[in-house]
Amino acid sequence: MTSAFVPVNTPLLDGNEAEYLAECIRTGWISSEGPFIKRFEESMASAAGRRHGISVTNGSVALDLAVHALGLEPGDEVIIPTFTIISCAAAIVRAGLVPVAVDCDPATWNMTIEGVEAAVTSRTRAIMLVHIYGLPVDLAPIIELARNRGFKIIEDAAEMHGQTYRGAPCGSFGDVSTFSFYPNKHVTTGEGGMILTDDDALADRLASLRNLCFQPQQRFIHEELGWNARMTNLQAALGVAQVERxxxxxxxxxxxxxxxxxxxxxxxxxxxxxxxxxxxxxxxxxxxxxxxxxxxxxxxxxxxxxxxxxxxxxxxxxxxxxxxxxxxxxxxxxxxxxxxxxxxxxxxxxxxxxxxxxxxxxxxxxxxxxxxx
Missing domain, CATH: 3.90.1150.10 (Aspartate Aminotransferase, domain 1)
Structure with a gap:
């Protein structure tokens, strides 16, 4: 008898996921207005030691909004690892910026300070740190360089739920950090993403951008084009249960x-x-x-x-x-x-x-x- 196929990934949903989903259905809170949204944002922010969490539809959109919200100028350069997913470069290009790629370390598969230093030019304005597969980037020297030069830092922690760098949670570094909740991630909501920041004003801007930039005083008048990138309460319910475990x-x-x-x-x-x-x-x-x-x-x-x-x-x-x-x-x-x-x-x-x-x-x-x- 032939053994069953071993899939590359199967998520584990054996906590409170079913109970919380049933609560969404029982109460009718299935849209992006439900109470699990805030619970999930707060739990992810707390897990990463951040002040604010802004939930979105997926990790790629999280990068789009994070890059856009930093207010970089067209033509500015952003250093990224060449060994990463297309979402990283796409977010930079869509914002009118220039991606500058660097090679990786052969053992950890992450970008290195040597690569970043060699890629800096007079037009460099930001560095996108992307933690790859299981080990984080060696952050300290790159963050020091960024601070000395006034560069913004976007930390893509999509694969690093629960990981730490020198004891501090991944997702706690940089001006903004992003997570993905695709089914193969340590925390999954099926699809979904999150942006974390400690900056109050930046958090408000990100929350507006993910909600079509509706204005509180007049909902359907828009001063800026945003995204419809809202997570649903159903997804957030899954996320809350996943963070618990x-x-x-x-x-x-x-x-x-x-x-x-x-x-x-x-x-x-x-x-x-x-x-x-x-x-x-x-x-x-x-x-x-x-x-x-x-x-x-x-x-x-x-x-x-x-x-x-x-x-x-x-x-x-x-x-x-x-x-x-x-x-x-x-x-x-x-x-x-x-x-x-x-x-x-x-x-x-x-x-x-x-x-x-x-x-x-x-x-x-x-x-x-x-x-x-």
Whole structure:
């Protein structure tokens, strides 16, 4: 009998999710006006040590609003990692700004102070810090540079719910921070996002932008174009239940990482995630694998072979400086970032969802061993 397919992600919804959703339905509060919205915003802000949380429809829109609200001028440059999701560059381009890409560290897959320093020009106005896969960016030197130069900081903590940097919560750094609540995140609302800030005026502006810039004194007269980016009470109800169990979620994720490590410890031909740095322990949002150069196939072929064995996978991010849409727009032409280019082609991640069983981890690891043999 063929074993069941192991999906790359299955969320865990075994807390108060059903109870809170039933309350929404029972009371009729299913729109963006319901009481769970404020509860979710306050709980996320509290978890990250922030004053304000502004819930939105997804993590990409969170970045759009966060960049727009900072009031940067057209043509200003924003430094970003090339190894990230398109949402980061898209938010910058849509705001009339210029994305400037930097390469990543080969071990943590995050942007580095050396890369950022080399990318600074007279037009640099902001840095978008993006924490990748399980370990945060080494923040202290980059934040020091930003403060010394007067640069704004956007912290994309989409993958870092519950993670810390030197003991301080990810999402607590920078002028604005953003989270995503897609089903593969440590806190999920199905779709959804959040912007966090300590700035009262900026929080008010973000709340207005996500609500079409309606005016309190005359609702349907608009001084500025905003977004309809409101989260629903149903989504927020899920979020409240998910934040309640966040410490347990982090424990589960780290246990998944340890189990994969034990199965793959002596396997040749791969680079596994770094378990810890001097500033953070890996939270294993996903369990990423990078094939060594002596493996005679790339990530795409490895994923195909794993799929044949019933194992779900996902590729690593594709570099921003190699994105056709951005190159057609004239951004990041003739650039090379060899570390990111290599891991984009030779990296993928194994099943990493919270509902993953020990048997599924063992099966996934064994399948990887077999395709490498």
């Amino acid at each position: 966040l410490p347990r979620t982090v424990e589960i994720k780290r246990r998944i990482g340890r189990l994969y490590d034990s199965h793959l410890e002596n396997v040749e031909g791969i680079r596994r995630p770094v378990p810890r740095t001097n500033y953070a322990d890996n939270i294993y949002w996903v369990y990423g694998i990078v094939l060594n150069d002596d493996v005679p196939f790339d990530a795409k072929e490895a994923m195909r072979r794993l799929a044949e064995k019933g194992i779900g996978t996902r590729p690593f991010f594709w570099c921003m400086h190699e994105q056709p849409v951005l190159r057609r727009m004239g951004f990041m032409l003739n650039e090379r970032h060899p570390i990111a280019e290599r891991i984009a082609r030779r990296g993928f991640y194994l099943p990493s969802g919270l509902a993953l069983t020990e048997d599924e981890i063992a099966r996934s690891a064994q399948a990887l061993k077999e395709i490498l043999a």
